[in-house]
Amino acid sequence: MSSISIDDVKxxxxxxxxxxxxxEAAALVEQLNEILGFVEQLNDVDTxxxxxxxxxxxxxxxWREDELIDYNLSRxxxxxxxPDSQDGxxxxxxxxx
Amino acid sequence: xxIAEIQARVKEVGARKVVEEAITRARADAKHAVLEVIETRxxxxxxxxxxxxxxxxxxxxxxxVPFLAKDNILTFDSKxxxxxxxxxxxxxPYQATVIEKLEAEGAICVGKTNLDAFAHGGSTENSYFGxxxxxxxxxxxxxxxxxxxxxxxxxxxxPFALGSDTGGSxxxxxxxxxxxxxxxxxxxxxxxxxxxxxxxxxxxxxxxxSVEDARLVLDVIKGVDERxxxxxxxxPLLSTDKKLKIGVIRQCFGxxxxxxVVRTTNETIEKLKAAGHTVDExxxxxxxxxLAVYYIVVPxxxxxxxxxxxxxxxxxxxxxxxxxxxxxxxxxxxxxxENKRRIxxxxxxxxxxxxxxxxRKAQTVRTLIINEFxxxxxxxxxxxxPTAPTPAxxxxxxxxxxxxxxxxxxxxxxxxxxxxxxxxxxxxxxxTGLPVGVQLIAPMRQDSVVxxxxxxxxxxx
Numbered sequence: 001m002s003s004i005s006i007d008d009v010k011x012x013x014x015x016x017x018x019x020x021x022x023x024e025a026a027a028l029v030e031q032l033n034e035i036l037g038f039v040e041q042l043n044d045v046d047t048x049x050x051x052x053x054x055x056x057x058x059x060x061x062x063w064r065e066d067e068l069i070d071y072n073l074s075r076x077x078x079x080x081x082x083p084d085s086q087d088g089x090x091x092x093x094x095x096x097x
Numbered sequence: 098x099x100i101a102e103i104q105a106r107v108k109e110v111g112a113r114k115v116v117e118e119a120i121t122r123a124r125a126d127a128k129h130a131v132l133e134v135i136e137t138r139x140x141x142x143x144x145x146x147x148x149x150x151x152x153x154x155x156x157x158x159x160x161x162v163p164f165l166a167k168d169n170i171l172t173f174d175s176k177x178x179x180x181x182x183x184x185x186x187x188x189x190p191y192q193a194t195v196i197e198k199l200e201a202e203g204a205i206c207v208g209k210t211n212l213d214a215f216a217h218g219g220s221t222e223n224s225y226f227g228x229x230x231x232x233x234x235x236x237x238x239x240x241x242x243x244x245x246x247x248x249x250x251x252x253x254x255x256p257f258a259l260g261s262d263t264g265g266s267x268x269x270x271x272x273x274x275x276x277x278x279x280x281x282x283x284x285x286x287x288x289x290x291x292x293x294x295x296x297x298x299x300x301x302x303x304x305x306x307s308v309e310d311a312r313l314v315l316d317v318i319k320g321v322d323e324r325x326x327x328x329x330x331x332x333p334l335l336s337t338d339k340k341l342k343i344g345v346i347r348q349c350f351g352x353x354x355x356x357x358v359v360r361t362t363n364e365t366i367e368k369l370k371a372a373g374h375t376v377d378e379x380x381x382x383x384x385x386x387x388l389a390v391y392y393i394v395v396p397x398x399x400x401x402x403x404x405x406x407x408x409x410x411x412x413x414x415x416x417x418x419x420x421x422x423x424x425x426x427x428x429x430x431x432x433x434x435e436n437k438r439r440i441x442x443x444x445x446x447x448x449x450x451x452x453x454x455x456x457r458k459a460q461t462v463r464t465l466i467i468n469e470f471x472x473x474x475x476x477x478x479x480x481x482x483p484t485a486p487t488p489a490x491x492x493x494x495x496x497x498x499x500x501x502x503x504x505x506x507x508x509x510x511x512x513x514x515x516x517x518x519x520x521x522x523x524x525x526x527x528x529t530g531l532p533v534g535v536q537l538i539a540p541m542r543q544d545s546v547v548x549x550x551x552x553x554x555x556x557x558x
Contacts, residue, residue, distance in 0.1 A: 009441065015448075016400065016440045017407070017421070019429040028441065034500050035442060039389040039455065045462050052460030053467060055297050055327075056516030056541065057284045062326035077190045081411035092409055093420040 003033045100256045100310045103162050112146040112161030112205070119163035119207050122254045128230045128239070130248035131165065134208040138174040139163070142205050149203075157203030158317060164199065165249050165258040168209040169216055169292035170301070172196055179292045180224040181214040183412045183431030193290025194325065195259060195301050195318045202317050210245030210258055214433040215403065216266055216294045218242050219505040222496055223435045230492070232274040233531055237489040240270030240505075246304045247274040257305045257314050263295050264391050265485070265509025267302050268521035272484035272534025275523045277551070278304045279311040280509075282541045283516030284329040286315070287322035295398040296327070298513040308522065308552040312336070315544060331518075331542040337549045343369060344379030344477035349508050351385075355487040361525035361533040362483045368557040369481075379473045379480065383465045387511040390466065392503060393446050393459035394514070400443025406431060438499060467515045470540075479550045480538040482508050484521040488531035508536060518544040520551045524558050 004012075009028050013020045020028065075088055084091040107115050116139050123131045149156040166172055169179045171189035173196075178184045196206060213223035221244030222228040229239035232251040239248045243260030247270035250258050260267040262280040271278025279302045286301045293299060303314035312334050321328045345366060350359055370376050408414035408427025415426035432440070446455035473480055485505055495502040512519035518541065521534035537554065539546040 004445070008445075012441045012444055012448075016437075016444050017404075017424045017428050018432070018437055018440065019425045020437075028438065031438060031499055032442060032445070035392060035438075035503075036445075038500055038503075039393055039459070041389050042386060042393075042458050042462050045383065045386055045465065047458065047461040047465065050461045050464050052457055053464045054460055056467070057327060057329050059284075059327060059329065064323050071191060073190050080190070081187055083408065083412070083414035090410060093417075093423055095420055097419065 004029055004036065098253045098256045099307050100159070100162055100305070100313060103256045104160070107161035112143040112150070113140060115161050116140060116143040116163050116205050116207060119255055123165070123208050126249070126252070126254060128232065128248045128252060129227060130210055130229050130239070130245040130252065131254065132168050132178065132180070132209045132211050132226060132245065133175050135172065135175045135206055139205050139207045142200070146203050146205070157201065158313065159199060160203030162204045163207045163255050164204055165208050165210045165246060165255050166196060166206055167212055167243050167246050167258070167260050169212060169261060170195060170259055171290040172206055172209065175209055177209070177292070178225070179215050180212045180226055181431060181433065181436070182225045183406050185225065185413060187411055189290070191290060194287035194322045196290070198318050207255065210243070210249050212245060213242040213435070215292065215436055216242040216261060216263060217399070217433070217435045217439055219265065219269055219502055220495065221245060221270070222492065223433050225433060228492060231489045234489065236491055237531070238273065238492055240273035240489060242266040243304065244270045247271050247276055247278065250304050250306060251276045257303050257310055259301060260304050261291060261299060261301050262513065263298050264395060264513045265506045267304060268509050268519060268534070268536060269485045269505060271304055271521040273489040273532065275532030276304055276306055277308055277311050277523070278302070278521045279315060279547070280512065280519045281315055281319065281544050282329070282331050282518045284327050285319045285331045285542070285544065287320070287325040287328050289322055289324035293402040295395040296402065297394065297398060298516070308520070308548055308555050311520070312548045329542070331544050334545045334548060336552065338553060341374045341478045341550055341553070342476070343374055343376045344473050344480045345376060346384060346480055346482040347378045347380050348382065348384040349482035353486050353504060354483065357488060357527040358483045358486060358533055362535055365524045365535050365554065365558065366481070369554065372553070372557055379477060381469045381473060381511070383462060383469055384511050386462055387466055387514055388503060388507050390459045390462050390514060391506065391510040392442070393455050394463065396439040396443030397447050397456050398443070400440045400447070403436065403440055435499065463514050466511055470511070470515045470517060474540045478539070478546060482536050482538070484508060484534035484536040488527050488533055512538050517541050518547040520547050522551045522554050522558070524554070
């Protein structure tokens, strides 16, 4: 496993839709490398022939009837939290430029 | 203060008066445990309970009992902030299933409690609104992330509060504040209407002053919910006083474990032996790697769950030249440093070229941890360890060192990764009077075993 560079942090920030300043990036390089250094102990664990566990209940394909559930919610109630709305719609900046 | 004591008071003076008293205590909160008081709706519901009681109707198993909910659980007539700038003004248009279930039994939500923003942390210092102070020492942390809920119960504002536990966030603050904290079996309680962190370990549970109260609250909130496809049924919560075969996890007594914690745990073990239980040591060698697994799996899951916060549909929005800049500016302003660290780690371990080395490897070690639990449970009814390696640490002590902060979760994360039932019970105090909790762990769906064992331990401490 390799260590993270300042360029890696900036690239990761872009992928995560986060802005980081140069000084934040420098601090993050140190902290992230410390955390990744810690988790590298897992290399010492022999997992030959062991399958991963992604969830513990064993549930698969939980179905319900495909019918409308009335949540008793008005358009106004749902738009109340939107930072920017107009004519009953959420307003977003132009997507295709 | 127990639920039974509050119920006696409801009988005496009525639900409205009891709720008013709880609201007065919440407003006088000197520890910053409570973020917001819900008054209008709470009093209206108290009046409804009183009307039913006056008519001699059944008002529910928790009629008139006030409670607080961690502020990552959606409630009516309040904000649900997750203690973040991102959701600082968010008002939920619907309620969480757990709140609906408690209301159906007559319980009354009187407010919301502080947490680490988005439940990322173990001290409540990552709250956008400032930390909650420890019940016993204003210079020490409440623990976390359900620190506000633990302190609110420990200081007697309400008899119970809801928390959420992803890696110890109910158990560790319960231990730090001398109250009972139950992390039920994964999937046993609906998460519909709960701000998601790590979907394979998140679970909602109660913080109470007695084990009996934890049993009662779990009995009300548990059950399959059509709105949460991960929910399962657990075994009935029957109480038993049968003698137990207890395994003490050897790996929990090594380096980094405070002397006072070791002493309190050993004293508890002696009391259990004297009471006729069989106690021996059990080896869970992969236990020591659980924290490393956790800090890969949980960031990976939460980075996906936090992708929804884009500043468009709801939440903090910051302007920018184009849509991408709006996303980036909103998320950068809305998240705390710890949120950002975890998002970045999560995206790193999931990224092309690193997925197998980190994420898949961690999930494979997780299987080994589960196998070791299963083996231990084939020979024991219950496993025992300290809840946390130290008593509550000082405010600011670990804020500059994320990894040191993570170590506070070392004893609670294995049960989270395995999905098993676990509880923290107050076991004693340090020489300076700080509470120390002991953790009991039982297999998935056997919350009744955890509760029965905890009740027996509680009687000895």
